[in-house]
Amino acid sequence: MLTVMCENYTALRNQLMDHMARNSHPADEAAAVKRKSDSTTTNNNDNNNNGASESSSTDEESFKRPREEVIKAKISRVYVRTEPSDTGLIVKDGYQWRKYGQKVTRDNPCPRAYFKCSFAPSCPVKKKVRALVLRYLIPHSNLYLIFSSRS
DNA sequence: CTCATTTGACCAAC
DNA sequence: GTTGGTCAAATGAG
Numbered sequence: 001m002l003t004v005m006c007e008n009y010t011a012l013r014n015q016l017m018d019h020m021a022r023n024s025h026p027a028d029e030a031a032a033v034k035r036k037s038d039s040t041t042t043n044n045n046d047n048n049n050n051g052a053s054e055s056s057s058t059d060e061e062s063f064k065r066p067r068e069e070v071i072k073a074k075i076s077r078v079y080v081r082t083e084p085s086d087t088g089l090i091v092k093d094g095y096q097w098r099k100y101g102q103k104v105t106r107d108n109p110c111p112r113a114y115f116k117c118s119f120a121p122s123c124p125v126k127k128k129v130r131a132l133v134l135r136y137l138i139p140h141s142n143l144y145l146i147f148s149s150r151s
Numbered sequence: 152c153t154c155a156t157t158t159g160a161c162c163a164a165c
Numbered sequence: 166g167t168t169g170g171t172c173a174a175a176t177g178a179g
Contacts, residue, residue: 099156101171114170
């Protein structure tokens with residue numbers, strides 16, 4: 001399961017990097033080049049995810065933190081529409097979610113549920129689910145995932 | 152007993 | 166004031 005999760009993370013991260021590279025501003029590109037030139041001691045950064053690189057070296061945080069900050073600053077939202085026939089309340093995306101709240105909005109008859117990823121205690125991933133309409137499919141990453149009926 | 156879910160309370164933003 | 170998001174005690178399922 002860990003291997004699959006790492007593979008999914010790498011694939012998703014590559015997609016994110018491609019997307020960021022296509023839409024990045026000149027300042028971001030300059031910062032990326034600067035970070036790349038800073039990491040002269042090692043080049044295997046991109047093969048590590050945040051969890052697996054914890055024990056690799058002592059000075060890794062000097063170049064690891066800026067990248068995390070960039071990702072966190074680029075919090076994104078993804079809207080996914082699911083099969084109308086699939087009325088189950090459990091999202092079969094292969095990951096564990098813990099419900100931590102539910103709201104009923106005034107103009108919306110369907111309750112909105114809030115889930116946190118329970119796969120890891122520090123996992124920042126959250127998702128919203130509007131029951132019976134939409135739900136999230138993208139698993140672990142630093143993305144903030146939201147479902148909505150407007151997409 | 153343990154752990155996940157429920158649900159009203161709370162808080163920040165508007 | 167309202168609304169959206171989160172917290173946490175109560176509750177239920179196993």
